[in-house]
Amino acid sequence: MRWSTHGSGTRRNVAEPIKEVTGFQSLMGGAGVQQALDAEEALRHAAAAEDLVVAEVAEPSELGFWKLAVIRFLHHRTATISLGVLMFIVLVAVLVPIFQGDLYRFQDYRHPFGAPFQFHARAVSLAGVSFSIPWTDHLMGTDELGRDEMARLIRGARVSLTVGLLAILGYVIIGGVLGSVAGYYGGWIDNALMRVTDVIIAMPFILVVVAVTAAFGGVSLTVLVIVIAGLGWFEIGRLMRAQFLVLRESEFVQAARALGASDFRII
Numbered sequence: 001m002r003w004s005t006h007g008s009g010t011r012r013n014v015a016e017p018i019k020e021v022t023g024f025q026s027l028m029g030g031a032g033v034q035q036a037l038d039a040e041e042a043l044r045h046a047a048a049a050e051d052l053v054v055a056e057v058a059e060p061s062e063l064g065f066w067k068l069a070v071i072r073f074l075h076h077r078t079a080t081i082s083l084g085v086l087m088f089i090v091l092v093a094v095l096v097p098i099f100q101g102d103l104y105r106f107q108d109y110r111h112p113f114g115a116p117f118q119f120h121a122r123a124v125s126l127a128g129v130s131f132s133i134p135w136t137d138h139l140m141g142t143d144e145l146g147r148d149e150m151a152r153l154i155r156g157a158r159v160s161l162t163v164g165l166l167a168i169l170g171y172v173i174i175g176g177v178l179g180s181v182a183g184y185y186g187g188w189i190d191n192a193l194m195r196v197t198d199v200i201i202a203m204p205f206i207l208v209v210v211a212v213t214a215a216f217g218g219v220s221l222t223v224l225v226i227v228i229a230g231l232g233w234f235e236i237g238r239l240m241r242a243q244f245l246v247l248r249e250s251e252f253v254q255a256a257r258a259l260g261a262s263d264f265r266i267i
Contacts, residue, residue, distance in 0.1 A: 170229025175236030183244025
């Protein structure tokens with residue numbers, strides 16, 4: 001038995017804590033102490049796991065908005081497959097007509113109204129060995145003039161993509177400018193632009209397109225893009241107007257005005 005001397009001169013038995021633990025064990029039993037220790041260890045592991053989860057949740061925010069958006073997009077199977085199909089269509093529409101040339105205009109008078117997927121045997125010689133393979137000159141058939149339907153479909157895809165991209169660009173430019181001006185200034189400017197929007201919404205789209213194309217003497221890519229963009233900007237315009245109505249009274253806008261920023265810069 002060892003004794004220790006404290007500053008006051010009293011002597012204390014160092015073995016007293018051991019006796020206390022032994023007494024606690026005798027009071028609760030050895031199993032109770034072990035259960036308490038196991039519970040404490042479980043709580044410690046749970047706290048460590050919670051800290052790890054918090055760290056994992058907080059970590060993606062450090063990646064930035066665009067990186068996090070790309071990661072989430074790539075983990076979405078349907079979106080990834082759809083993007084792959086869209087990219088395939090774009091590549092086919094852009095690259096195939098370069099190699100086909102004017103094939104979509106070529107008229108095969110011998111095979112009008114050709115049925116699709118009609119194959120015939122074609123003799124091929126390779127390394128002195130002759131054999132036949134299934135072959136077709138018009139995979140998707142021909143029209144009434146004998147023009148290849150597949151070549152015309154791919155050519156039409158290029159035109160459709162061009163019209164769609166340019167029309168969307170027109171939507172954004174026209175709707176963004178008019179909607180932001182209407183929402184920022186308000187008053188009679190807002191009322192006038194919204195009445196113009198109501199008139200455009202009330203117009204029958206197909207009839208306007210037919211009338212405009214007839215006035216210009218036929219359908220052309222430029223006329224089609226202008227008509228579609230001129231009649232379809234109102235949705236984006238209304239969204240932009242609503243956002244500007246909310247943000248124009250914000251504190252940072254008021255601060256910019258107080259600093260002398262122009263309306264163009266604020267918009």
